[in-house]
Amino acid sequence: MRPDEYWKNFNLGTELDIAGRFLFNGLQAFHEMRNFAVEEDAFEFLYGVAVGIERLLKIAVILTEHDAANDQAEFEDGLKTHNHQLLIQRLQKRHQFDLAGMTNEFIGILSTFYKSHRYGRYSLGSVHAPARERDELITFLEKHLKVEINISGMFDSTRNERRYKMFIGRTISKIVLPIFHIIRNEAGRLNLYTYEIQYGSKASKIFLRESFDFEDEDILQGELIAYFVSGEESGPNSRFIRDLIKPLPFDPALEADYLSALRSDRYKQEVLDELEGHYEDVEDFKDRRNMLEAAASDHLSYDAGEDED
Structure with a gap:
């Protein structure tokens, strides 16, 4: 295999x-955004998508032009x-790659963010426009979903509902899938074989499953919870948890928060302080942690009459 073939096949496959x-x-x-008020949330979203699409475009350009x-x-x-x-224009010279007005507008938001807003707060001038990436994202959503998004208060801010998540997913899919x-x-x-993706990877969700939202993951989480708490016939891991691990006294009034923590690493941070408080009353902390680790073992063997795995 020639060096240029190796480059395009393996290195670009990694890319x-x-x-x-x-x-x-x-x-x-x-x-995982709860609402649209926090500018750091908008930055994190736009940064990941901007970098991902840029790198994807460059792979396509190399394979096309080199x-x-x-x-x-x-x-x-x-x-x-x-x-x-510019990268899209290079592809359009040799491929049918037409983006509608809405997707073109979103590409413009990504380009402006990556060129200007990404380092905007390092400038003194940012005091006059401190959250431009957030504001441009909100304007985009308001325009195309015909809504008014409120970011004025902690309790009055517009929640990030399903329609926003599905819309953003569809918009990005209309850009990403044609490039792929x-x-x-x-x-x-x-x-x-540059296009081959490892099964079960993060990239496989995007390029193989063509899934651009996390609704299925939320449904899966609910189904798994239902399975583990049920009294139906089940495997050694769930029986081990039900029989041997006494639940901590979490607050029933906060169950919605706990479910959010299961879905999101970010929301876990909000419950960890409470967990640490509960652990202050656990005398056999080391044994409990060992049992929790054992409960997740791939090779756990446990029957109801056993005392240990």
């Missing part, structure tokens, strides 16, 4: 997985850009 991870993380950040006759140094210099629109289609076609033309 494809990395792009998928950025997209996954950005979409997950949006999914051949052995290229001046390699000049070609690589041409990739040193964060301009999403180009990558598949170009890799096929070159007899390469």
